[in-house]
Amino acid sequence: MASGWADTALRDLAPLPQAGHTARRRAALSARYPGERLVVPAGNLKVRSNDSDYPFRAATAYVHLTGDQTFDGVLVLEPAEDGGHRAHLYLPPRSSRENGEFWLDSARGELWTGRRHSLAEAAMLYGLPCRDVGTLGEELARGEGPVRVVRGHDAGVEAALDGRTTAERDEELREFLSELRLVKDDFEIGELQKACDSTVRGFEDVVRVLDQAQATSERYLEGTFFLRARVEGNDVGYGSICAAGPHATIMHWVRNDGPVREGELLLLDAGVETRTLYTADVTRTLPVGGRFTPLQRTLYEAVYEAQQAGIDAVRPGAAYRDFHEAAQRLLAGKLVEWGIVEGPVERVYRLGLQRRWTLAGTGHMLGLDVHDCAEARTEAYVDCTLEPGMVLTVEPGLYFQADDLTVPEEYRGIGIRIEDDILVTEDGNRNLSGALPRRAAEVEAWMAALRG
Structure with missing residues (x-):
């Protein structure tokens, strides 16, 4: 087993398309923490059950700074004597046939899990010098001076730095890396558009099989x-949230094991993640x-109007909270109009009375994470001013629980949400998922065309 193998080295790999962008992101990180060692792990394999692991998904900050998705990978920025940092990627090297890992290690051996890049190949792809991650523990132990690490992804790395980092300093690093993703570059916007385009096709696929789902389930x-x-x-x-009938009133219905019935509504909240890990989020x-009932149409058009009010509020210089407030005010007005809550509308909105039926906030940042930039400081995120390059969702909804005695019986069990992914542009916004129809009549025509 140790001999008789051909040379499979790859010698002419081009850098990843995002390599220039990841270099600029690392430069911003370096400038923020001069003279400090910075450690950003990808994370490790996690056991699903017994000897079966979950599919690996590298930590978001690591992917954003490197473009790599390798388990056990670690990015280390070492302070340079002349200022700035020297960046190195620590990665698992190719499996050794000499020590038998190639065929003996079912979790990491290439005979079992497939070929991975050599350190030299990885250096060409990522534009970074790469080292064997097996040497990282010794390297971290030898280092001196201040250190920060992104916690929660690699217990071995944290153990090697035990006593040399503080929770407060590490949390500040996590916040900065989250805020570094608030404004997307051209590569990221392109990937998010790909994600939305694939998601549109996925929604079309679902519409085409609705009759088969009625014979089976949401699954x-x-x-x-x-x-x-x-x-x-x-x-x-x-x-994916595939919520039919009263399940549509449950915000995070992911069991997807209920019936799909004629005459009811299907709330489909789903997004394709690209191979670079950027995700869409569309509902x-x-x-x-194929056709709304009169009551369903009335409620649906109210949510559409609220979403349009929210989208109209997305533009450079606007407060982040503006789109949420615009949508919520409109829905508060509808609830007053329908006699569900007593006005005036401004009183309802000020007291938040509409939230019994609107439930969640109206959107969030989007990117490598579906709820991107979640560790950012309040002043940098929900209290920020919108800038070109930010991408966020606008997703108002109305949810009338099946057992809610405060609404007319015919409303109960109806849940409606409309969600799109909105890019802030220099002069307003662009709907990245706008290829999917939103108006009730347009939805019906679209469904009819897909179902023949």
Whole structure:
């Protein structure tokens, strides 16, 4: 087993398309923490059950700074004597046939899991010098001076730095890396557009099989969308919500094991994650039979108007919270109009009375994570001013629980959400997922065309 193997080295690899962008991101990180060693792990394999691991997904900050997705990888920025930092990637080298790892290690051996890049090949791809991660523990132990590490991804790395970092300093690093993703560059915007385009095709796939889902369950729809995600991307960006009937009133319904019935609504919240790990996040609420009932249409158009008000509020110089407030005010007005809550509208909004039926916030940042930049400081995120290059979702909804005695009986069990991914541009915004229809009549026509 140790001999008789051909040379498979790759010698002419081009850098990843995002390599220039990752270098600029590392430069921004270096400038923020001069003279400090910075350690950003990718994370390790995690056991699903017994000897079966979950599919590996590298930590977001690591991917953003390197473009790499290798388990056990670690990015280290060492302070340079003349200022700045020297960046190195520590990665698992290729499996050794001499010590038998190639065929003996079922978790990491290439005979079992497939070929990985050599350190020299990785250096060409990522534009960084690469070292054997097996030497990292000794390297970290020898270092002196201040250190920061992104915690929660690699216990071995944290143990090697035990006593040399503080929770407060490490949290500040996590916040900075989250805020570094608030404004997307051209590469990121392109990947998010790819994610949205694939997601549109996934929604079309689901509409085409609604009749088959009625004979099975919501799981059929989940599997249908997942096929598109795996064929065109890496995975789904989050657990798909395929919520039919009263399940649509449950914000995070991911069991997807309920019936799909004619005359009810399907709330489909799903997003394709690209092979570079950028994800879309899109929701449409569809009449299973192809046409809205009069009441469904009335409620749907109210959510559409609220979403349009929110989208209209997304522009450079606007406060981040503006789109949420615009959508919530409109829905508060609808609830007053329908007699569900007593006005005036401004009182309802000021007291937040509409939130019983609107539930969640109206959106969030989007990128490598579906809820991107989540560790950013409040003043940098929800209290910020929108800038070109930011990407966020606008997703108002109305949710009338099946047991809510405060609303007319015919409203109960109806949940509606419409969600799109909005890029802030120099002169306003662009709907990255706008290829999917939103108005009720447009949705019906679109569904009819897809179902023949």
